Amino acid sequence: MKQRIITAIIALIVVIPFLIYGRWPFVLFGFLLATIGLYELIAMRKLSQFAIPGIFAVLLLWTILARFDGDVVPYISMSKLEGAGLFILLLLAYTxxxxxxxxxxxxxxxxxxxxxVGMGFYYLIEARLYGLDYLLFIFFIIWATDSGAYFVGRSLGKRKLWPVISPNKTIEGAIGGIVIALIVAVVFQLVHPFDYSIISIIFIALLISVAGQVGDLVESAFKRHYGVKDSGKLLPGHGGILDRLDSMIFVLPFLHFIHFIH
Structure with missing residues (x-):
């Protein structure tokens, strides 16, 4: 527990300045976190991180993360989609x-x-550039879901949610996490109202809570399949980048799909 607290404090000291300032430092920070997250997945499969396929994968990731709509390569008419397709073809050619x-x-x-990883972190960067309040709202809902699921699950949990993937999660905990998330969403809307009705905010919070729990299970399924406890060791006591941001990067694309964040 002591190690987890120390790591959390250090992480907050590092992250908060990027989060508050935003703009290009946050974009670069997002690129860094996404690259580490991709390398965590590559390590799970026990592929070489710095061999040619790993380099192609990183270049594909960076192409997805790129924010501009013009040509990917100067003087060459190539869109983001075409650039991504190129690196996929190179991966196939390497076989x-x-x-x-x-x-x-x-x-x-x-x-x-x-x-x-690229889609999740792309929308994370876009969310911060759109407005810190939107990103804080999402953080609060995910945090409320995790905390509610943990405490309700420990006190009332009896029926397993998905024991093959995550044996400690319960149905009661999942429902409790959703309820706490909805309460936090209503309070947030009352304190700092968005240009949405309270019904819309409740629906959005419900989507965040459910999708966040699914994202957490997706990451658990990866780790279970590859026989690892954590996605990485960057954050002692917490695991890797994907262990901490699995819900976030799964939720954010859905919020863009419904245009909560444009």
């Missing part, structure tokens, strides 16, 4: 040059991993 030591499954894993 031939490696004489299938690097397999089609490996290429697919790297492509999906880069897209999963």
């Amino acid at each position: 031939v040059f490696s004489k299938n030591k690097f397999t089609f499954e490996d290429a697919g894993f790297l492509a999906v991993s880069a897209f999963y």
